Amino acid sequence: MAIVTGAARGIGLAIARRAVESGATVAIWDMDAKAGAEAAAALGRASAHALDLTDGSAIAAAHAATLAAHGRIDILVNNAGITGGNAPSWELPIAEWRRVIEVNLVAPYMVARAVVPTMIAASYGRVVNIASIAGKEGNPNASHYSASKAGLIGFTKSLGKELAKSGVLANCITPAAAATDIFKQMTEQQIAWMRSKIPMDRFVEVEEIAAMACWLASEDCSFSTGAVFDISGGRAVY
Template identity: 75%
Template sequence: MNQIDLAGRVAIITGGARGIGYAIAERAAASGAALALWDMDAAKLAETKAMLEGKGATVSSHALDLTDQNAVDAAAAATLQHHGRCDILVNNAGITGGNAPTWDLPVAEWRRVIEVNLIAPYLVCRAVIPAMIASGYGRVVNIASVAGKEGNPNASHYSASKAGLIGLTKSLGKELATKGVLVNAIAPAAAKTDLFAQMTEAQIAYMLSKIPMGRFVETTEIAAMCCWLSSEDCSFATGAVFDVTGGRAVY
């Protein structure tokens, strides 16, 4: 594993208790970062915290609903009080919301996906970025999806939420370009995580058929890209979308 230098940095990772979030946390800790894991699953969060601490990581955990503005603001304050700073923010938490044609998707489910995948990252950025501006340094990485670039059929809510997250990334990148805070997104193809349980077999097969490399992305591959974007080595890229799709999207 190549070394990425995050020594002395503090990283907030949403949805850090499992899946892609856990892989990012593990790689960030191995790179020297202290971790603040934000997740709504308190039991899994405690388990993950203990697991990472067993590997020598410095970890704080914060159980919250990321769509609740007051809870997000409180978690940001608690994180800054505990760690004294925040250098890295990874907006990773997300849901797929199942699969169906747009006209058959329940309105409540459509709204919930937008709330979790787009409004929550906005709330987290709103709560965390001012501290980065004050310190003159920050790295924000938003975990989007190739669905946000191309629009997956039978997943209009998920595709729209990730397209919105890409738009948020571009706007924030320009707003913060002279403040020492860089904002980028990763648009991966599907990885085998717990989210697959929310999808139909047909949807999973469709996604696999679109990947020229003929396999799903590994969570560790997304983590490696995320940690590089979180480092000082990433110094002249902001508002960009980094493709990790095995050749599916080459733009």
């Protein structure tokens, strides 16, 4: 059974679909109640839970509702995120900088804090955090996004080591950009710059990210934890 945050569309929906196709049941955690419900209905074997992932009480309620609906939690995919627009660091609004950190870094921590003890009690679990190549390299005009994803990478490494003997594994993925709705938050110049940095000269497909995420969420992934998995078309292969 898998929780996938931000699964109403884009990368999260692709991961949820791949998980269902692989035999899992899925709980969609997304702030868009309508889109989440539509995605769950289309997927089948899925439930939808509308919440603000930066709200601890809402996370606790969704956790309880997910357990009531599915009886167990084996997989957590922290996918939900925002870009927060583009500008030089000294021109970004402080409130927007903080909002990106809250959604992209604090929220995955809060969700993991709620869900991981359930996995520890079962002596099994897989946590997959969707970071970004920006967290490795630092994209100009996106310091808030880059910092949030670098933090998510660091959190994954710490969590993986903390859980190493528990039966629960935690890893993260660092994709290059995918052409999803998140592009609507970015300038055309920023999008063109990101593509120019990818040796394969294309954006990653959401299905490619989903394939990697679902392997990391599977029993076949048994000796990797606290690790960072590149899927950047050759941009940053470390």
